Amino acid sequence: MSVLNADLHCHSNVSDGTLTPEALAARAQANGVELWALTDHDEIGGQHRARDAALALGLPYLSGTEISVTFAGITVHIVGLGFDIDDLAMREGLRRTRGGREERAREMADSLALVGIRGAFEGALKYVGNPELISRTHFARHLVATGVCADTSEVFRRFLTEGKPGYVPHRWAKLGDAVRWIVDAGGMAVIAHPGRYNFTSTEEYALFTEFIAHGGRGVEVVTGSHTTADFVKYAEMALEFDLYASRGSDFHSPSESHTDLGALPFLSGQLKPVWEGLAHRVHRPEASAGV
CATH class of the missing domain: 1.10.150.650 (DNA polymerase; domain 1)
Structure with a gap:
């Protein structure tokens, strides 16, 4: 069902958030989130803590990370959901990505x-x-x-930002590498907040087609940095490219983030939510009725 209050994009102090994985789990649960994922940047070191804290609160959990890749000279983020958090190839790939x-x-x-x-x-x-x-x-x-x-x-x-005194570019993982790490670990790769990249329509089409060619299957439609127009645009693109649609606040901090955990609009009913494609990967509390 698309009306689930899922929040599948946020960050803890294991990467660049300010709250612990445990505090985020509690905040998500208190805010009415019904399915949660912690997606720290290029890191899965907080996954066991996040999962255990969520399940202790009765909150279903999907594993997550947000991988930085370089595409067309621009840093693009790929969210991985539902993968094996102990997968050695992913851990090693993320370690190399963090190295620079x-x-x-x-x-x-x-x-x-x-x-x-x-x-x-x-x-x-x-x-x-x-x-x-x-x-x-x-x-x-x-x-x-x-x-x-x-x-x-x-x-x-x-x-x-680019052109300003403190900006230094960094070459991240390749798009194909990031998608492969996620898929080979049993998860689903999702293009994060596509409205942020300022691609031309040609570049954006190239991103989506190459992403799909590598095995990517989802796109964030409703996310904290998207406008209402972006919600509509990327819902249409999810349908056009037959992608699963994701939803996540991109929450980092109570004092810095514009959108709190669980506070986003719901996905349109015509979309295929990522949690339907990942139902078998959701960690559920034993007493939960399921997602």
């Missing part, structure tokens, strides 16, 4: 120092739960805390 983050972060700090912002690397580290996953978000929190900017949105606008 510290080097990139040091280059970002050097770039910021050139415009008078010194000590940014050390400052960002104070906000990192997992040093392997230092990211722009951690730099943004440091710059807000030190009064350089009023909020994280201002940091990104002034310093951390």
